[in-house]
Amino acid sequence: MRPGLRLKILLITVVTPLALGVAALVTVDRSVRAHVDDSSLHESLDRAAAMFRRMLATRARAQQGGARVIARDPRFFSMLALGVDQRDARFTATVRGMARDLNGITRSDVFEVFDRRGRRLASEGPCATTPGARAGLVREALGGREATRIVPVGTHLVQLTATPVRADRRVVGALVIGSHVDDALAREVRLLLRGEVSFLAHGRITATTLERDADRAAVERLMGAPSEAGESPVRLDPVRLEADGASYLAIAFPLPGAVPGQHVVMQRASDPETLFRERIRRDLGLLALVAVAGALVTGVLLAGSIVRPLRQLVRGAQEMQRGNYAYPVRVRGRDELGYLAQRFVEMRQREQVYVRGLEEAARIKNEFIAVASRELRTPISVLAGYRDLLEGGSLGPLSPQQRQALSAMREALAQLTGVADQATRTIQIRARRLDPRFGEHAVVPLVERAVGAALAAAPGREVRVRHEVPRDLGAWTLDAEQVHEALTRLVWNAIMRTADGGSVHVDAAIVADALEVGVSDDGPEIPRERLARLFEDGHAVGHALQQRAAAPDDEGVEPGLGLGIARGIVEAHGGTIDVAPRPQGGVRFVVRLPRAPARAAA
Known part of the structure; x- marks a missing residue:
């Protein structure tokens, strides 16, 4: 198998x-x-960051609780309620003494008292705030709202809590207490993280557990230099730090509750977990x-x-299309492709026999048409000669009835001559012997001349022919006589298809660098399955429909070679001719001639 x-x-x-x-x-x-155990380095960093956020929140709540207790002390708020001018030395000394005593209990790094106008009355502790750092907090406290924020004060970061001081339900001042975000806090976080912690303000370290200068420089490089707005880029995803042979995995995020530009960086040294991950990656x-x-x-x-x-197989099909049925198809194998190749070779052989049969039938048909056309011309010439002798009176006088008979004979001989000419033209098209003589010719006169010739060839028809061709259409490269013949046949066909009282429309335009000439009629509808056969040699173009559209005694209906000749002329110019039904009835033929014609005779 x-x-x-x-x-x-x-x-x-x-x-x-x-x-x-x-x-x-x-x-x-x-x-x-x-x-691998249950934990990972990334997870431990994420857990440490969450614990640090909770630690700051707990510290903020403790500060808020202490501030509330002090703000509710009757001695404290009653003194601020006096409203004595701060220039009173005894008053300010009393406030400072009370602040010093109270801060001895809270042991805050910042302990400041403000009156109802936001003026600082006392500042105790190792650190004093700047107006820019405390302005927003004091304003919120005097507005009756408690606020907590981390702000830079000098070279340090301070976690401040501002609490309103009320007396008789009105705000009489504000109390600001705070603690440093310093090395001591960083060491507490390191115990939880089992790694290193750094606090930064605008890309510069303010507190850290790192001891080596190279490690500190690596952290500052990680955060980048501050921008003009004072902001530093934030690295939220874990990144690797390298400093003097030491490798760390670090994360950075904004300090919770801090003003913009304040960040914390947590890092852990590469341990066996990281080394293992690197090995797995490799x-x-x-x-x-x-x-x-x-x-x-x-x-x-x-x-x-x-x-x-x-x-x-594709190459074999291409060669078969060119007429080469002997191209070798070398496909070896017993699978489906080998089976397909074998069937293709057999099909090609049958196709070759069939095509040769068609070519032989076409050859015989062409020979018959050529012989018929040639043989028709001899009796036509004899009949025409006798008709001229009779009409010229050489054989005696003629009665009116005889002259009427000669007129009918003239029309019949003209029709026979036209059939012979068409047969000769068809043979030329099949043999590709049209050989257009290209030149630059104006389009407008060419279309007008074709319309006039078609009208002259359809006497007695009451069909209105309108042509709309822009006067600035210019000239086109073509064989004027051949294109005139093709357009004349198309317009004549439209006139013969259209009933008396109808109209035919001829238009021309340049579309996509090609000359398009359209011929539309109001004739009877042609089924779509017959449209593709209109240009076949010998196919009567709606012969019965033409008979019904024309006058009852019309004998000039084309036997079906005209459209085929028109197509042959257009294709000899490298163009195309298409036909499609119109929505309002009838059909529309479109001739497209390229600007640089390809010689079909080649």
């Missing part, structure tokens, strides 16, 4: 990647079981390279086994 193509594709494209995937899974599983990277190489190899094999035979 021969192997099927589907089985080959499955073996090549599925088994190899599946084996690589299983090997990767086994390798990763074995390494993870041997080296293993997976190597495995990926192997997988890619395998995929490339299988892709080449697959392309070779499928594309080469298909190319042979």
